[in-house]
Amino acid sequence: MRLTIVVLLCLLGAGCSSVEPWVKPYERANLSDPIMSFGRDPVSSAYMEHVYEVREGARGALGGAGGGCGCN
Amino acid sequence: MGVVVVTRRLRVWGLLGALSTLTITYAAVLPEDRADLLYHYYSGGGVTISGPSLLVRKQVGQNFSLVANQYMDYITSASIDVMSYASPYKEQRTQQSLGVDYLNGKTTMTANYTSSIESDYKAGTTSFGVTQSMFGDLTTVTLGYSRGDDIVGQSTDPTFAKPVTRQNFQLGMSQIFTKSFLMNFDLETITDEGYLHNPYRNVRYSDGGTGYTLQSEVYPNTHISNTVAVRGKYYLPYRAAAEAEVRGYGDSWGVNAVSGMVGYTQPAWDDWILEFKYRLYNQGQASFYSDLFPYKDAQNFLARDKELSAYSYNMITAMASYEFAKGGWSFINKGSVNLSLSHFQFDYRDFRDITVKGYTAGNEPLYKFSSNVMQFFLSIWY
Incomplete structure (x- = not known):
């Protein structure tokens, strides 16, 4: 129990301190490549999401249009 | 008769939401200035829907980006619903949206309004969102809210006007785990x-013999759903990307669904990008759904919408993009021409094709159909 409290306090402390990015901005070349976008063409993504909405009983959390790294 | 069976009439907001949904980025930057002109074509299950969509986005000053969209559907429907209860019809829907993004430091705020008009359904949706980039831009958190106020009409009764209020609450997080x-x-x-419910659609109940009789469907006046989705994308050791998605859904009508998608993106020959996707969807039926009720008014709520039945579909997509003017030309920074083809196969487990004659009620063949989707679009960045 005591160990759990210590671990939680450590995690809490870590959460309040500034986080050093483990992937530096200059290491994000791959992520900023357009092929890494979840929906690199918003007009097309929006249309396909509409097709899914129309053909599925489920709805929501389709990701929306857009995406991308925005690292440039 | 403008019979609209495509349940989805009542889900028009879904498309509204798609364009008003927050754009998730991985750092606090405004979206790129670009314009897209798309032609879409859907054919399957007796339904053909086609039309253009124009999306234009332009940054204004250092902190604002405006976006506008005009989308049209030209619908010709002889779907199984229409052929079961009514006559084929033609319809047109026009959707317009206008939005703004405001960037301040690591925070982006968005606002969007979308209207959709067709002869017997009008929808207006307002969306707001805020996106915060944090932890060295490794994490992006998004909160979104939208509200839609719709009016459901009926083509045979000009005085028919029933309101629907829709609200969406969204929470999203994007996380960079590694450099790939x-x-x-x-x-x-x-x-x-x-x-x-749909003012045109019916359910059927047994007439006590080998036939059936129709009565109007009855839905609850409230519907609450929860959806969770997880997506991942990985940059392969060579220039290509693999992605996967899992999505789970449950609602107050008893419908549960799960879908999965895998995709692969491969640049080729300097100017081309090829993309392939496979999607699988499976859902259970609503608690008040039945293909054939035992007698009239068998329960308080009655549905025979095939999208509330138990079914699954498989989808494959292939897309090719050709990039041009990559070095810039006139006011254009670059452009692309894109063609996307998708094929769906739907299989229903408890929705029978009552247009097939020669069977007793409840013994008709189970319904299945395939559909094809084509998108052709031109994009320019400026």
């Missing part, structure tokens, strides 16, 4: 209240 791997997490709760 990122993930998105999305939660969305949607609430609907008002006239939620």
Whole structure:
């Protein structure tokens, strides 16, 4: 129990301190490549999401249009 | 008769939401200035829907980006619903949206309004969102809210006007894990209240013999759903990307669904990008759904909408993009021409094709159909 409290306090402390990015901005070349976008063409993504909405009983959390790294 | 069976009439807001949904980025930057002109074509199950969509985005000053969209559907429907209860019809829908993004430091705020008009359904949706980039831009958190106020009409009764109110609550997070791997997490709760069934659609019940009789469907006046989705994308050791998605859904009508998608993106020959996707979807039926009720008014709520039945579909997509003017030309920074083809196969487990004659009620063959989707679009960045 005591160990759990210590671990939680450590995690809490870590959460309040500034986080050093483990992937530096200059290491994000791959992520900023357009092929890494979840929906690199918003007009097309929006249309396909509409097709899914129309053909599925489920709805929501389709990701929306857009995406991308925005690292440039 | 403008019979609209495509249940989805009542889900028009879904498309509204698609364009008004928050754009998730992985750092606090405004979206790129670009314009897209798309022609879409859907054919399957007796339904043909086609039309253009124009999306234009332009940054204004250092902190604002405006976006506008005009989208049209030209619908010709002889779907199984229409052929079961009515006559084929033609319809047109026009959707317009206008939005603004405001960037301030690591925070982006968005606002969007979308209207959709067709002869017997009008929808207006207002969306707001805020996106915060944090932890050295490794994490992006998004909160979104949208509200839609719709009016359901009926083509045979000009005085018929029933309101529907829709609200979407969205929570999203994007996380960069490594220099080649990122993930998105999305939660969305949607609430609907008002006239939620289709004024044209019927259910059927046994006549006590080998036939059946029709009566109007009856839905609850409220509908609440929760959806969670997890997506991941990985940059392969060579220039290509692999992605996967899992999405789970449950609602107050008893429908549960799960879908999965895998995709692969491969640049080729300097100017081309090829993309392939496979999607699988499976859902259970609503608690008040039945293909054939035992007698009239068998229960308080009655549905025979095939999208509320138990079914599954498989989808494959292939897309090719050709990039041009990559070095810039006139006011254009670059451009692309894109063609996307998708094929769907739907298989229903408890929805029977009552247009097939020669069977007793409840013994007709189970319904199945395939459909094809084509998108052709031109994009320019400026």
